[in-house]
Amino acid sequence: MKNKLLIIGASGHGKVVADIAKKMNEWKSISFLDDNKRIDVSMGLQIIGTSDDVLKYIDDFDIFVGVGNNSIREKLQESLEAIGATIPKLIHPSAIIGNNVEIKPGTVVMPGAVVNCSTLIGKGCIINSGATIDHDNLIEDYVHISPGAHLAGTVKIGNGTWLGIGSIVSNNVSITKNCKIGAGAVVINDIEKGGTYMGVPAKIFKD
Template sequence: MNNKLLIIGASGHGKVVADIALRMKKWQTIAFLDDDHSIKSSMGLEVIGTSNDASSYLNECDFFVGVGNNETRQRIHESLNKAGANIPVLIHPHAIIGSQVDIGGGTVVMAGVIINCCTKISKGCIINTGATIDHDNYIREYVHISPGVNLAGSVVVGGKSWIGIGSSISNNVNITSECQVGAGSVVVKDITEPGVYVGVPVRRI
């Protein structure tokens, strides 16, 4: 671990990531990289370059990808990982993490989240504000669990899926990769085909 943290992405999601990093009090210096040259600072923190400058800081900084889009986050994260960057886990001090919970690098766990025991969350995920994830869940790589989502026990969410705000997933449900579940939806049985799903219970559209 380094005493400096660089966050790639200084817009909405990046701001929340920075706020969590500040509250964790693990880094002496936190700054941003952003490809929008008009952004000079965010959250009172300086934007010191673009994402192309990341390689210049590999030996002195930890890195975190503060980008909400799953595919973009994956691309940047994997590029940093290949370059040997140290990519930490960010957990808000007001999140509750149970026993035997495994969280992969580059995942952010936001305020009010509850993750119960024996759950695995892979790299590069977003577990957003107030979400609850019960026991024995498996959240695969680069998933976004939106604010207020509730996952019951033994749920599997496939890679790069996005579970919309306020959705609920019943216990023992498997959701395949690259799915989008609309806001307020309810999933009561397995989703086996990628696509967009909405409704109570969900249907594919």
């Protein structure tokens, strides 16, 4: 771990990431890279270049991808890993993390989130504000669990899946990769086919 943090992405999600990093108080300085050349400051922090400049900073900074889109975040993080970047995980001080929980690099756990015991959260995930993940869950890489989403025990969420705000996943349910679960949807059965699911109970809307 280095004493400086560089966040790729200075818009909405990147701002929240920066706010969490500030509250963690583990880095002496925090800066952004962003491809919008019309701005040079965000959240009071300097934007010191674009994403193409990342190699200039790889030796001196921890680097975190602050992009909300799952597929873009995956592409950026995988490229950082390929060049040997040091990628931290960010956990807001108000989050509750149980025993025997593993959280992999590039994941952010936001304010008020709860991750209960014996859960594995993959790399590059977003566990958003007030989301709850109960015991023995497996959250694969680059998943976004939106604010107020609730996962019961022994749930599996596949790579790149997005759970909308206020969605609910019942216990012992598995959701395959690259799904979108709509806001307020309730998933009570396994989802084995990628696509968009909505409603109570959740049903496929399109694939």
